[in-house]
Amino acid sequence: MSKIHRVxxxxxxxxxxxSQSPIAHSLYDYINDAAFVARLVDRSLNGNSKEVRK
Numbered sequence: 001m002s003k004i005h006r007v008x009x010x011x012x013x014x015x016x017x018x019s020q021s022p023i024a025h026s027l028y029d030y031i032n033d034a035a036f037v038a039r040l041v042d043r044s045l046n047g048n049s050k051e052v053r054k
Contacts, residue, residue, distance in 0.1 A: 001038035
């Protein structure tokens with residue numbers, strides 16, 4: 001999910017905003033919420049270690 005979030009923030013969201021897409025802001029919220037939940041689930045399953053997982 002972190003890769004999807006990075007691509008979203010770097011490429012997709014700016015493109016939607018530049019094209020004045022009406023769904024840009026609602027998708028922004030959904031993608032950010034999903035990335036947050038994915039991090040919580042990962043930490044819950046794998047512990048709170050500082051090790052970076054790929």
